[in-house]
Amino acid sequence: MVDICTTKGDNMSKKGGKKVLGIVGSPHLEGNTDRLVAAVLKGAEEAGAETEKIILNTLEISPCQACNTCHKTGRCVQEDDMLTVLDKMERSHVWVLGTPVYWWGPSAQFKAFLDRWYGVDRAVFKDKSAVIVITLGGSESYAKYTVGILTSVLPYLNIEHIGTVLAPGGIPGTPHILEKAFHVGLESIERR
Numbered sequence: 077m078v079d080i081c082t083t084k085g086d087n088m089s090k091k092g093g094k095k096v097l098g099i100v101g102s103p104h105l106e107g108n109t110d111r112l113v114a115a116v117l118k119g120a121e122e123a124g125a126e127t128e129k130i131i132l133n134t135l136e137i138s139p140c141q142a143c144n145t146c147h148k149t150g151r152c153v154q155e156d157d158m159l160t161v162l163d164k165m166e167r168s169h170v171w172v173l174g175t176p177v178y179w180w181g182p183s184a185q186f187k188a189f190l191d192r193w194y195g196v197d198r199a200v201f202k203d204k205s206a207v208i209v210i211t212l213g214g215s216e217s218y219a220k221y222t223v224g225i226l227t228s229v230l231p232y233l234n235i236e237h238i239g240t241v242l243a244p245g246g247i248p249g250t251p252h253i254l255e256k257a258f259h260v261g262l263e264s265i266e267r268r
């Protein structure tokens with residue numbers, strides 16, 4: 077198990093306020109997903125939130141083994157970095173879930189992370205809200221399954237879906253997307 081990776085944007089230790097956890101599913105540091113998640117966090121900080129960003133690619137999160145032990149115990153048998161991530165998720169009010177589109181779906185890093193939500197103690201999901209951030213090289217239609225997965229999982233787990241930041245063609249292909257991401261972050265805190 078490695079130390080959890082937080083970035084320079086780690087601001088979670090500040091006292092008081094809402095906590096927002098950014099989760100980056102792309103291996104590209106400073107790539108489109110990373111920058112858009114950071115922009116949402118910046119908006120949330122502007123509204124007074126404490127923020128933290130984690131990069132899934134730097135963590136050890138093994139794929140679900142479908143042993144179903146978690147359904148009996150509420151805990152995964154795999155003792156890897158997902159334990160720390162779930163703890164951070166439980167202590168946050170808003171999650172910013174960021175992934176690039178890989179072959180119409182989320183990245184492998186993000187899917188492994190999402191699969192590990194299976195059977196997790198529902199206390200982790202209680203009173204949570206989420207912003208979805210999806211980047212892709214092509215046009216919007218390539219995002220339909222990734223959008224579909226996330227917009228299905230959130231209501232299934234009673235997680236409020238605050239909004240989606242969708243960047244077809246990445247940041248260069250989507251005018252004003254960084255500003256939009258900032259405003260979604262701002263609103264994610266101001267509306268609570």
Ligand SMILES: Cc1cc2nc3c(=O)[nH]c(=O)nc-3n(C[C@H](O)[C@H](O)[C@H](O)COP(=O)(O)O)c2cc1C
Pocket residue numbers: 102103104107108109110176177178179180181211212213214215218245246
């Ligand atoms: C393995 C792989 C598969 C990809 N599949 C798609 C795809 O199906 N549709 C698409 O529009 N872009 C696809 N892309 C392009 C990425 O979604 C795009 O470059 C994205 O902006 C990368 O985000 P990042 O800068 O955060 O890594 C793929 C890229 C990779 C590496």
